[in-house]
Amino acid sequence: xxxxxxxxxxxxxQEGDSAVxxxxxxxxxxxxxxxxxxxxxxxxxxxxxxxxxxxxxxDQRIAVTLNKTAKHFSLHxxxxxxxxxxxxxxxxxxxxxxxxxxxxxxxGTILTVHP
Amino acid sequence: xxxxxxxxxxxxxxEGQNVTLSCEQNLNHDAMYWYRxxxxxxxxxxxxxxxxxxxxxxxxxxxxxxxxxxKESFPLTVTSAQKNPTAFYLCASGTTxxxxxxxxxxxx
Numbered sequence: 001x002x003x004x005x006x007x008x009x010x011x012x013x014q015e016g017d018s019a020v021x022x023x024x025x026x027x028x029x030x031x032x033x034x035x036x037x038x039x040x041x042x043x044x045x046x047x048x049x050x051x052x053x054x055x056x057x058x059d060q061r062i063a064v065t066l067n068k069t070a071k072h073f074s075l076h077x078x079x080x081x082x083x084x085x086x087x088x089x090x091x092x093x094x095x096x097x098x099x100x101x102x103x104x105x106x107x108g109t110i111l112t113v114h115p
Numbered sequence: 116x117x118x119x120x121x122x123x124x125x126x127x128x129x130e131g132q133n134v135t136l137s138c139e140q141n142l143n144h145d146a147m148y149w150y151r152x153x154x155x156x157x158x159x160x161x162x163x164x165x166x167x168x169x170x171x172x173x174x175x176x177x178x179x180x181x182x183x184x185x186k187e188s189f190p191l192t193v194t195s196a197q198k199n200p201t202a203f204y205l206c207a208s209g210t211t212x213x214x215x216x217x218x219x220x221x222x223x
Contacts, residue, residue, distance in 0.1 A: 001174075009155070034211065043121075043205050043214030044158070089157060101146065101165070101210060102173070105157040 002027045002094045006106025013080050014114050021109045023090035024072040030092045033073045034103070035064060038087040048075070080113045087111070118142065121206050121215035127223045128193065128200055136191045136218045138206035146210060147189040151175060152203040152217075161204075164189055193220060 003026040013019050025033075031052035036044035050057045050064045050073065057064050063076040077084055088109045094102040119140040128134045140147065146165050150158040160173030164183040178197025183189055189208075193200045201222055206215045 043216045045214065046211055049211065094160070102160060102163060103212060107155060107157040
């Protein structure tokens with residue numbers, strides 16, 4: 001099955017700075033990579049995802065980049081705000097590379113944005 | 116509004132007791148999933164179901180059971196065989212996985 005490693009486990013930034021979280025995966029057949037944001041006491045919420053046919057995807061202050069050769073993908077948050085403080089999880093398919101379905105999650109990154 | 120609802124929000128289990136966590140969705144999704152979340156370990160898959168009346172074990176199914184009699188419902192039972200049940204349990208539905216807000220289970 002898929003193995004997903006996520007770094008760093010904690011990240012502290014000043015408001016307005018950028019934040020980058022990186023994940024590596026093991027199955028070269030994987031072709032779908034979502035990112036989730038989890039606020040305290042809530043379930044994770046999908047914030048952005050990328051498929052293997054593109055190298056980058058942006059949505060306002062959030063972007064995800066994918067390097068299939070190196071088997072890693074990263075979440076980039078620009079102009080961070082205190083409300084970006086949360087736990088962020090990356091994930092990759094746990095089913096032999098299929099785009100949707102079972103996912104293996106990274107261990108999570110606790111992002112703290114200081115005003 | 117469409118969504119996925121988990122209940123109760125908090126649950127306490129006594130020694131030797133089975134408890135059932137509810138998960139209901141009105142998103143018309145075929146696939147549903149149960150995850151366990153422990154601090155520093157991310158989410159681990161317990162069971163999943165891709166269609167009514169069918170389900171498969173995930174990575175940590177021992178001590179848990181599920182049923183899928185209706186498309187909208189995927190309840191999880193934590194049995195007395197699960198010796199370390201204290202965790203945050205998350206239910207999700209759909210191929211891109213919409214999550215509920217979880218049930219926190221503790222031992223009395």
